[in-house]
Amino acid sequence: MLFRRVCCKNTFLRKLTVGRQYSTQARPYGICLDIDGVLIKGNHVIPETKQALRFLNGDNALGKKIPFILLTNGGGVSESAKAHQLSRLFEVPISSSQIVLSHSPVRSLVSRYRDAQILVVGGVGQLCRQVAIEYGFKNVVTPTDIFAWNPSIWPFSKLNDEHLREAKEVDFSREPIEAIMMFNDSRDWGRDLQIMLDVLRSKDGYIGTIADDTELASHQMPLYFTNPDFETTGKTLKYELFGKPETPTYRYAETCLENQAAKLFKDADQRSMKHIYAVGDNPAADIAGANAHNWTSILVRTGVFQGKDNDLKFPADYVAQHVFEAVQWMFDREERL
Structure with a gap:
């Protein structure tokens, strides 16, 4: 159905007035x-x-x-x-x-990545990891896990006791990441962007490896954003976008x-x-x-x-x-x- 786009005045002219009739039938x-x-x-x-x-x-x-x-x-x-x-x-x-x-529509990806190791980025502490697990993803890692595994990946942030307590022990050189999902704003943009780039450039998701240009041209790590936060230059970045x-x-x-x-x-x-x-x-x-x-x-x-x-x-x-x-x-x- 088409509607004419209109503006209202400061006074609401469409008030529900006494005597006006309304349908009693439930309308969808x-x-x-x-x-x-x-x-x-x-x-x-x-x-x-x-x-x-x-x-x-x-x-x-x-x-x-x-x-x-x-x-x-x-x-x-x-x-x-x-x-x-x-x-x-x-x-x-x-x-x-x-x-x-x-990130609510990310639920639709559970059937595809239920058992895969996915990198969830953003949010405070472990909240986004917990949300992803609640959605049904069984193997969720975060940038903190990767940073605790190898602090040299981003030497400008300091590894602290909180990182070590939160971190999931994974050998990322042996257990590949299969998709990246950015749920919310990062609380450490430099670290998290570096980690995301390392994963995107890796060979088959193994951190520490580097795929050649031919491999990158034929296959890119699946990447999902829940807000249009970035503009990129250079090589075309393939991603799926959620959010309004x-x-x-x-x-x-x-x-x-x-x-x-x-x-x-x-x-x-x-x-x-x-x-x-x-x-x-x-x-x-x-x-x-x-x-x-x-x-x-x-x-x-x-x-x-x-x-x-x-x-x-x-x-x-x-x-x-x-x-x-x-x-x-x-x-x-x-x-x-």
């Missing part, structure tokens, strides 16, 4: 909410957040629960940990199945919404999403991704975007002052007879 639509800049700003909850979430949980004119998920390019923790944090913050129950982090606005993330998010609908509606026909709305504050990520995947995009002014009118490069279907106005607009246009 859902909404995907960004977190930073939409629900929270810094360490503070945006004022309209709790009201918007209560509205989606049934505190509306129809007493109807609307399937929703929270989609963010943040990560570095498990979905259950994030759900627990946000439930306390918003005073609204959020389940782990309603959370899509930047990339297709795998939106496919995964749509599956999560359909799972939410299955919990709310007994009728199987009501479980497949015909309309999906996305609320975000970043035109280049949230709105570009929603538009590219034929979702109805709503841009709010509580985060990155502060424009008076719609964004010119990535225009949204609707521009709202805040998230509560956004969900009201969605509800109004879906439920009106």
Whole structure:
């Protein structure tokens, strides 16, 4: 369905007014909410957040629960940990199945790499290793493991007792790495980039070896990012990318919404999403991704975007002052007879 991309005025003209009629039939639509800049700003909850979430949980004119998920390019923790944090913050129950982090779609790779030795990069301490294991990967190593095995690989960082306690004992000259997955921002970029390059340049994943140009041209170590952090020069780097606005993330998010609908509606026909709305504050990520995947995009002014009118490069279907106005607009246009 096509929608005209419009802007709202400061006064919300589409309020749910007395006497307006709404459909009582469950209609298959859902909404995907960004977190930073939409629900929270810094360490503070945006004022309209709790009201918007209560509205989606049934505190509306129809007493109807609307399937929703929270989609963010943040990560570095498990979905259950994030759900627990946000439930306390918003005073609204959020389940782990309603959370899509930047690395959540990496779950789709488990069938390919379940028993393979994979290098997981980023995050604080052992958190990303733990997340990967929770997803189902059985043989997860980190840059700290490699650094503890051979500190000379990056002499500018110092090996300390914490590294030794955290490290998994592996002889990387005998046990190859089969894929690299960057889950979150590195806390030691110099060390981790050097290690990633050493693995990418290695022969068949054995650290300490160097593949020749012919071998590198025919085969590159599988490489996955969960955010578009890098630009490269020189030899073309092959990689797969997750996170907004990339297709795998939106496919995964749509599956999560359909799972939410299955919990709310007994009728199987009501479980497949015909309309999906996305609320975000970043035109280049949230709105570009929603538009590219034929979702109805709503841009709010509580985060990155502060424009008076719609964004010119990535225009949204609707521009709202805040998230509560956004969900009201969605509800109004879906439920009106």
